[in-house]
Amino acid sequence: MFKNLITTLSLCLLLFSCINHDPYGTKGLSKLSPEEVMEITLNNLGKESKRPVYRFHSGKVASLDSLSKYDPLKWGYDYYANMDDEIQVIVLRKPTREDTLFQRKLMVAIKQKLRPKVELIDIDCNDIDKMLARILFMNQENRASAKIDESIEFENLTKVVSILENCGMPTVEEVGQNGVNTVWLIIQHADPSYRTKYFSMFVEAAKRGDLQQRKIAVMEDRINQDSGEPQLYGSQIIFNESTGKMEVYTLQDPKNVNLRRAKVGLEPMEVYVKQFGIDY
Structure with a gap:
């Protein structure tokens, strides 16, 4: 009985260790640099893709409904992508100054790409x-x-x-x-x-x-x-x-x-x- 208890505890510790070492579900994924985030995000605008999983720093999943209540600049973001450059997990944490600057830059770039292109109109240069x-x-x-x-x-x-x-x-x-x-x-x-x-x-x-x-x-x-x-x-x-x-x-x-x-x-x-x- 004592041996069974030890075995059970060992399995629990092993399971906890596995979970604890991958709290965000990012095993096998690569953390992206800001430049990579910008490139991948802009390239995938308008394309159908699976939504990434958002997680708080604690590891808890963050629903899109809960996130929509906050200013996007409230958070700092760590982006993780698979081998196909698809962003799978986004971890939310306390923002740094650099996070805020990058997020602003990303939002401007997205807005610019989604906005229709200017088509020139005829102009009377004398008027x-x-x-x-x-x-x-x-x-x-x-x-x-x-x-x-x-x-x-x-x-x-x-x-x-x-x-x-x-x-x-x-x-x-x-x-x-x-x-x-x-x-x-x-x-x-x-x-x-x-x-x-x-x-x-x-x-x-x-x-x-x-x-x-x-x-x-x-x-x-x-x-x-x-x-x-x-x-x-x-x-x-x-x-x-x-x-x-x-x-x-x-x-x-x-x-x-x-x-x-x-x-x-x-x-x-x-x-x-x-x-x-x-x-x-």
Whole structure:
């Protein structure tokens, strides 16, 4: 009887050991790097595939219903895939700052890929001042509402991209300062690819004196954030899920940031960040 008890205990310990060594069900799977997660996720958008199993750090399965109640940025994620690059298990844990930055980048990339591509429309290049005035009005009305209408955003983007492609970057002489600023504003709020594509046009406009240098600085910061690079001028502010506070997105050479800001007409960081409740 004592021997049977020992055997039973040994089997229980062995079973517990097996379970304990694979609490997430990831045996035989590979943990993915952020770059691999990005590539696999974007490649599989729109394809039918088995949903991965979500597990809390404790190993308990997390239902999709329970997860839908939370902001996706509340968590950090570890992704595990099989040999066919199919994500099988996603482990949820406390997020790091890097997790939050990557998750934002992933969400933007998904949104960009799912959004319909802009198809150019015919533009009368001699009448774009009126079109830009209408775009500015629609943009202001849309962003003042409780929920942004994506169809209006896309309509405005289509018109501005068509202007840039068919007529080039308009000048202040052609459309006024508000017109030039409107083109910048729509592209600044568009998907990352548009900022990258048309950035050189805005730089040339600034050299002509048609656009403020500080707008170029803010767009450059946004482009750097899009690509996961440090910003230069400190204009991009993010929410840190782990601390529950706003903070300055990663900054290159922080000691000299105010010198760079002064050169492009931006106020000192200490003044700028106060509106976000940040002490600098």
